Amino acid sequence: MATDPVYLSNRGNSIRQNQGILQESYAQYAMDKHHGTENPDGIINMATSENKLCYDLLHKRLTKPDMLYISPSLLQYSDWRAHTFLREEVAKFLTHYCRSPKPLKADNVVVMNGCSSLFSCIAAVICDPKDVILIPTPFYGIITEDLHLYSDVKLFHVPLDCEADGKDGRPFHLTVGKLEEGLKRAKQQGLTIRAVILMNPHNPLAEIYTPEEMIAFLEFAKRNELHSIVDEVYMLTVFDEHVVFHSVLSVDSLPDAQRTHVMWGMSKDFAMAGTRLGTLYTENNDLLEAMAQLGSFHGISGTTQHQVAQLLKDREWISEDFLPENRCKLKAAHSYLTGELQSIGVPYLDRPASLYVWADFRESTFEEELSLWRRFLRHKVVLSCGQAFFCSTPGWFRIVFSDQHLHLQLGQSVVSVLYDLLKTNEESDKSVEEDSAESDNAAVVNSTSSPHSKSSDQQKEKDSPVPDTGSLATKEFVLQDCQASKPTDSLDSLIGTLRHQIHASDWLEKNTPELSAGEDPEILDVFKALLQSARK
């Protein structure tokens, strides 16, 4: 049915039309999820930050008999901050894993159905409509909607530069100076600034800030009477045993405890985004009371509260089973992805945390970045591009690596092939055009590839209106039917196809090979090697 804006209010129409790149990515993926046998030509999702490596562990724990429990109070209305038993377990859990010097209190905990809800609530109670909150960019873009949709609060961006600044600097280096500068600009614009959002480990940079850095940021907030909203949802997702993450809850005496609010949740560290559970720890009673009033909009099923409490109190399972195995799997997946990026010469930030890598496919404009994002999507791989995170330099992408190895291989192979092709075209262009590709002085790790301009053909594609990726994909995407034949047959067939078609201008665009999950994963590697050599 055609849209008739008369049904909704102005606000409603604006909410309805709110569709960013991240939402679109997920929507495309949701309609056409890759599945080894049921939908082998579906989309590989390297955009959504989810950990899909620990399902076996979780399944085992979550189907134990203690999870199937019902009591009258679980079926009845309860405290909107969550049942006491759950808040107590959260307090104990945070005390232990955040290494708090004193026991954290259940009364300082609010549990809601996810961190989006917590962001929305906090914004509603510390800000009036149109107030702003400072945030360094790039950042996990969904926070924009979390603060705006209900609570009408805007973010004020503090851009971090991808170039390292000075001898101690890092790419995207967050400093107090930059925060001060951002605050000054916001004030000059007459805005009311109420808070700063600090993410540690960072999303999408995967940066881990030291206690000294975090305290400096909190001191900045204190000096300026800003609340600090500290998002630590990746605190246990650190996969290098030599790196220690320091929660602000481990700090003996916070600069401004009444204005420091710490978020955590089950989505990332426990790979349970579908459980919808986020926690807030704060000593500010006013905030706690106000949040409780909004709790009726963000309640969690009593049975889910029970299950999460059981999980959080099972310290043995967490520390001896889940975390070590999770770290090991994350490390392997991270190694694989970064190895692949290195092999195609894509720079990235090498960080031992989170579920993603922040990689530099440097482009000249955000239009080009979006075009590359669309090209990946047309070839059935969805990534998150930098502009969805308000990155100030075009061409950065967040690539999620915490997926089954075959998905990761398939996705990464498409990325590699497309990127290789891009580079090849570009190099041949360069010899003809000799145009102004400047040298890349970004202090990124592991590579020194240079930015590239695009051929006029590619440019044309990029300038065309947003394609209907759903139908386009169906038209352009011809699946290599590897299932119908034995692996060796399909390899022969692939080689033949490759030999004949590889030099046709847009063959790779039109025929991204895909191997089903049911097949021998090695085929993919072989295929890739063949692809490389065939192109020479």
Place this chain on the structure above:
Amino acid sequence: MATDPVYLSNRGNSIRQNQGILQESYAQYAMDKHHGTENPDGIINMATSENKLCYDLLHKRLTKPDMLYISPSLLQYSDWRAHTFLREEVAKFLTHYCRSPKPLKADNVVVMNGCSSLFSCIAAVICDPKDVILIPTPFYGIITEDLHLYSDVKLFHVPLDCEADGKDGRPFHLTVGKLEEGLKRAKQQGLTIRAVILMNPHNPLAEIYTPEEMIAFLEFAKRNELHSIVDEVYMLTVFDEHVVFHSVLSVDSLPDAQRTHVMWGMSKDFAMAGTRLGTLYTENNDLLEAMAQLGSFHGISGTTQHQVAQLLKDREWISEDFLPENRCKLKAAHSYLTGELQSIGVPYLDRPASLYVWADFRESTFEEELSLWRRFLRHKVVLSCGQAFFCSTPGWFRIVFSDQHLHLQLGQSVVSVLYDLLKTNEESDKSVEEDSAESDNAAVVNSTSSPHSKSSDQQKEKDSPVPDTGSLATKEFVLQDCQASKPTDSLDSLIGTLRHQIHASDWLEKNTPELSAGEDPEILDVFKALLQSARK
């Protein structure tokens, strides 16, 4: 810690301070819940509309093995309108139990964590801030917060009169004429009116509207281009088998399907308020799309979605076990409560639906009503008073009867004793003062008691500032220690105490007897009989 308003915004402070009578009732109760052995002098809750009669049935079903199920997708992000499997089960369930002439569609279903969330979302997308929605009074007061806290939408009240109007009229009779009149008044005030809320069965009236009435209301909405938000959360809570409830989803052709949105949920009909699950059915795609955008704030755990889907698809359990037994228990509890009300001469609306009775303890002012409410609370029984539902006549109370028999007996006995005492005092006052107690021509069912004025003593109590009920209760409330002695001993002791003290002016105020759940429930009845005769 003392409140420092500097931490929160103006909006935040106003949210924090939002504390109505219903919220206060629940907060008091939550701090001091009655329990037979662990807290025998705790508060009996006859205020919160929860069904506590079916726990055994639910426990049995909810601990069956099919409830303990985990799949990868349940642990991952999903469609914010809910998983398809759940929306499909909701559509099938509503098709069957609402007797829809054609199968309802999963795509027209949104599932969120409770009906408060649905109200908040609908308000956000069909209204701009400060717009209003029409609602007949009395109504379930929490809707005020549901629409206002996040979405800044106000209700415009259409008062219904407790007196029957004309020969076909009923008390609190909702008519199209009254809606038209309300709309006219709202327009005269320059307000933008976007919708009307219709509850069927009604809360707190328990009124069941006929299909003809509902269609007339929907026609009114259509004529005036208003959305109709139809709340049917009590649709299966009809306990007279001769009465058939008609959902608007059973209507062949709705007057304005694009503006008709039907709410239902698990809280009332399945006695699972703690599960936090509400459903919306609408054919309006704009609304569905806009609601989906807000869904990230109102998500439900994947495992809970699975459990509810299992329950809803178990048609045999619902229709052959749960509903018949639930109806039977509700009918018995309703009979008991209404019998007690009759015996003390309190008029009430006799309706075969819902979990509560709307009863007439007629008072002259809302201050007096509030004072009576406080008096009940001081004696450890919490009810909901009419002003919490914006009733236009003082003295009406909503009494929830769907609790274990002993709780119901204990609560009702306190209500009866206090009310009897009130009447006795009043009658003796009357003979002295002969003041202006007007005759009661309210067309309420089952009684013709007249309104009463209060003695000056009582009036003094009422005019005193709001007491700290918690501490007052502790001071005033002396528990009869029935547990320490055998039933007969405690009866003897009670009789003795009664004989000596019953004529002291405020003895009942100070010494409400209470019997623990561990004792023979008959004691209570005996005690009550004794109390009656002792006072003669």
